[in-house]
Amino acid sequence: MTSVDDGLALDLDQVATLLRQRYEQTVEQLRVQADETRNLRQTARQEPGDVADAGSLISDAAQHDIVTAALTEQAERLSAALQRLQDGSFGVCRKCGRQIAPARMEIMPWATHCIACQQAAERGR
Incomplete structure (x- = not known):
């Protein structure tokens, strides 16, 4: 467990478990998505149909x-968040070097900037 400036604590073991679970779920979703896309494109090649069918298949493929x-x-x-956990830089703002608020890390465990630096970056766009 690590503590941060505002007195709240973030359980890094719990965060690591959550990140691994989310990563594994995302990779599985990617695998399913790739299979569906491959099947969709194969269907499009095998069953050209009319112009409306082709347009629908193209739209589905784009989605x-x-x-x-x-x-x-x-x-x-x-x-990348899992890597930062391993190297000890998890929860540290890449711009100012201060701790990122635990509440932000709970919501967005992949965050690399504190709220102030993130807002400044977004204003600069």
Whole structure:
């Protein structure tokens, strides 16, 4: 367990378990999504149908690609958070070096910036 500036504590073992579970779930969702996308594209090649069918299949494939991209990004963020747990930098803001609030880490365990630095970065976009 590690304590942070505001007196609250974050149980790193519990966080690691949660991150591993989320990572494994995300990887499984990615596998299922890839299978569905592959089946969808195979169906599109085998059953061309009419223009409306082709348009529907293209739209479905595009939606699958969007979901796959989101799941891939989530898996990468979770993997990086697990790495930060191992190297001791978990919960430390990459910009200012201060502890990230435990409440933020509970909601977004992949967070790499404290709220203030995240807001500053978003304003700068």
